[in-house]
Amino acid sequence: MREIKQMMALAALAVSAYTDIRERNIYILPLIVASTGGIVISLADFVFTPCGTGMPILSYDLLIPAVAGFAMILLARTGRIGVGEGDGYLLACLGMLVGVRTQMFTFAAALICGAIYSGYLLISKRGRMKTVIPFAPFVMTGFLVTVYYGL
Numbered sequence: 122m123r124e125i126k127q128m129m130a131l132a133a134l135a136v137s138a139y140t141d142i143r144e145r146n147i148y149i150l151p152l153i154v155a156s157t158g159g160i161v162i163s164l165a166d167f168v169f170t171p172c173g174t175g176m177p178i179l180s181y182d183l184l185i186p187a188v189a190g191f192a193m194i195l196l197a198r199t200g201r202i203g204v205g206e207g208d209g210y211l212l213a214c215l216g217m218l219v220g221v222r223t224q225m226f227t228f229a230a231a232l233i234c235g236a237i238y239s240g241y242l243l244i245s246k247r248g249r250m251k252t253v254i255p256f257a258p259f260v261m262t263g264f265l266v267t268v269y270y271g272l
Contacts, residue, residue, distance in 0.1 A: 122162055123219075127268060129155045130218040134261040137211050141257035147207030152214040159183075159218040186216020186224050208256045215264065223264075226272040230263030231256065 133155035137147045163183055190213020197206045216224035235256060242248030266272075 122166060126159055126162060126218045129158050130215055130264065131261075133214055133218070134211070134257065134264055137207070138255070138258040138261045141207070141255035145253070145255060147205070147211055147257055149207075149210060152210050156214045156217050159214075163217070183217055185221045187213050189221065189224060190214070190216055204256060208260070211257055211260060215260070219264075223267055223272070226267045227260060227263040230266045231259040232263075234262050234266075235259040 133151050136151045141147050160183060190209050190211075192209075193204065193212055194206050194209030197204050197209050212224060212228060215227060219227075235254065238259070239248070239252075239254065242252060242254070243250075248254075
């Protein structure tokens with residue numbers, strides 16, 4: 122089941138990274154499709170899990186990651202941080218697919234990759250402090266690093 126969720130997450134991340142680079146937009150429909158698949162798989166795990174162990178799995182798989190992603194959406198709506206709403210939806214979807222631990226490691230790796238790229242842009246004088254860069258490719262890179270190293 123975990124591998125299926127990871128492949129669904131990778132597909133959603135690839136589509137989002139492509140559209141974020143090309144159009145500076147993250148479409149919600151692929152994220153809804155992937156999230157729905159993750160919810161169905163998590164609910165199937167919940168139903169077929171022995172009694173007494175299902176609720177932690179359900180909250181770990183769905184509720185906590187969704188809250189983390191929607192907190193980022195609320196921060197984006199305040200306009201005080203340079204992250205868009207689509208990035209929040211992307212992280213909420215990713216969390217519902219792969220769980221909160223992988224979501225947090227992916228987000229941390231994405232921030233590090235984005236900081237390295239931003240530093241490169243500043244040093245090479247190709248960008249300024251207000252240069253907008255797409256974040257979804259870094260989330261995809263962070264996810265690949267997280268999965269590869271098994272974090």
